[in-house]
Amino acid sequence: MILFRPVGLEELLLISRTGMRRFPPRLPDQPIFYPVLNRGYAEQIARDWNTKSGTLAGYVTEFEVEDSHARSFEVQQVGGREHLELWVPAESLDVFNDHIQGTIRVLGAFFGASFAGVAPSESALKGLNARDQFEALRALVSQEPGALQREVAVNHEAVFAHLFFWEQLGEESVSAREKAAALAAIRAAWSAVFPEMPLGA
Template identity: 50%
Template sequence: MKTISLYRPVGEKEMILIVESGYKKFPPRLEWQPIFYPVLDESYASEIAEKWNTRDEAGNYLGFVTKFEVPEEIMNQYPAQNVGARNHNELWVPAEELESFNDVIVGNIEVIKVFIGDEFTKETSPELESLILNIKKLP
């Protein structure tokens, strides 16, 4: 089975829920969020995590870039949507389909980057504190 890498920028609250799932699934969308949108490009995910998540008080000024694999045929079910620049491509998964989308993730969701905003004070989750320290040590 051929897989495709997708990326998802997340803030602190969503990252805590991913950790609590054992790095197996993304949490349900909030009622005002009609879609789940993983992105196709790591640099785009990094851009969102760094420019948006690190300025969000509700997310404790933290931005994480997650990476995960899905079977290639999933790409055909959710055609890419371009939302701006050339590399700003996302899959739009309807919120009500997120649970079945989670079921096809191959392996674990991994954290590949973390961005810390200027107003970040202290991590209250021991799991995330350890994760931040370990990611920051990567080259």
């Protein structure tokens, strides 16, 4: 069964630390883990809910669970016909994770107007917000070949979390061509450092 889950920035980073293979345990006040059955509903939650709270970011993830295991949980309609959720009790999440096939993929993301992102604590991105991090990485593209790779390796969580944001940036300070070249260089550096973990959709 193909399922979707909208997640915030903090949950995305927890998922990434498992190699994009598991969802984190629920908090004590979260008795249900509820992925949804269609992408449109996941996008609605990510856009209309996640971008207005916490770190102001909503990511849409997609993953596949063995059909036989997914069918052991109830599907709940929580609004309109498209608002379908698979309700997995929190205590069943660890076993549910065991039945995920392949990796959890990030399909897209939405950001609030004041999104700042992950603020790295070291290297060239230290203390910078997400927008300024892109400019810092873009400056590294023209330096010696290993500079960008080293920065991506050191601050991989920020790069992973911010790629969709960088793709959505306007061209106020850089042309579309320069932006595309910088994004391509960042993707290439990521692939060189983390060949088993895709960056973005």
